[in-house]
Amino acid sequence: GQNIDQPTEMTATEGAIVQINCTYQTSGFNGLFWYQQHAGEAPTFLSYNVLDGLEEKGRFSSFLSRSKGYSYLLLKELQMKDSASYLCAVRDGDYQLIWGAGTKLIIKP
Amino acid sequence: DADVTQTPRNRITKTGKRIMLECSQTKGHDRMYWYRQDPGLGLRLIYYSFDVKDINKGEISDGYSVSRQAQAKFSLSLESAIPNQTALYFCATSDLTGVGEQFFGPGTRLTVL
Numbered sequence: 164g165q166n167i168d169q170p171t172e173m174t175a176t177e178g179a180i181v182q183i184n185c186t187y188q189t190s191g192f193n194g195l196f197w198y199q200q201h202a203g204e205a206p207t208f209l210s211y212n213v214l215d216g217l218e219e220k221g222r223f224s225s226f227l228s229r230s231k232g233y234s235y236l237l238l239k240e241l242q243m244k245d246s247a248s249y250l251c252a253v254r255d256g257d258y259q260l261i262w263g264a265g266t267k268l269i270i271k272p
Numbered sequence: 273d274a275d276v277t278q279t280p281r282n283r284i285t286k287t288g289k290r291i292m293l294e295c296s297q298t299k300g301h302d303r304m305y306w307y308r309q310d311p312g313l314g315l316r317l318i319y320y321s322f323d324v325k326d327i328n329k330g331e332i333s334d335g336y337s338v339s340r341q342a343q344a345k346f347s348l349s350l351e352s353a354i355p356n357q358t359a360l361y362f363c364a365t366s367d368l369t370g371v372g373e374q375f376f377g378p379g380t381r382l383t384v385l
Contacts, residue, residue: 204378205376208375250315262315
């Protein structure tokens with residue numbers, strides 16, 4: 164079956180680094196996406212990986228290992244505005260995204 | 273102005289009522305999607321459309337119908353609303369350029385009493 168697993172909730176301290184993990188089992192693989200979603204708002208695109216390795220974009224980086232069915236999102240120099248849910252999604256084929264339930268990240272001062 | 277808009281933003285209705293949620297986009301994308309989001313669950317696809325003449329069911333289409341009136345407009349209907357359709361509904365668009373990420377509207381919070 165199709166399955167994406169993420170931790171339900173994580174807590175981190177302002178200024179620190181946090182790593183949010185995502186493991187997946189899907190029938191196909193055509194890329195992995197990370198989205199950020201603030202409470203009550205729309206998801207917004209953060210990053211995309213289709214090849215193994217690390218993609219860096221400012222304070223955010225995303226890593227993919229296709230052989231392990233594993234990705235992580237790394238957030239550096241955490242700010243209070245980073246408090247949000249982070250959604251992992253795998254594109255299975257041409258269009259369909261399989262979504263994880265999301266990880267709620269709580270940032271404490 | 274927002275690229276993807278949804279109306280209404282909030283709606284409270286009663287069991288058995290017919291409800292229409294509307295989505296418009298100015299991104300010029302051909303692909304449009306309707307999702308629902310429930311607490312503790314991932315986004316689930318209701319319907320998707322690759323162009324005006326193309327409508328496809330997603331994983332949870334029962335109890336819903338859609339209409340693609342134009343490239344820019346995609347509406348979702350609940351023919352006879354029931355309480356377990358209470359959820360946050362999102363419209364999204366994408367195209368074939370770049371990585372093909374989806375762009376989401378602000379969402380419609382629907383409550384069925």
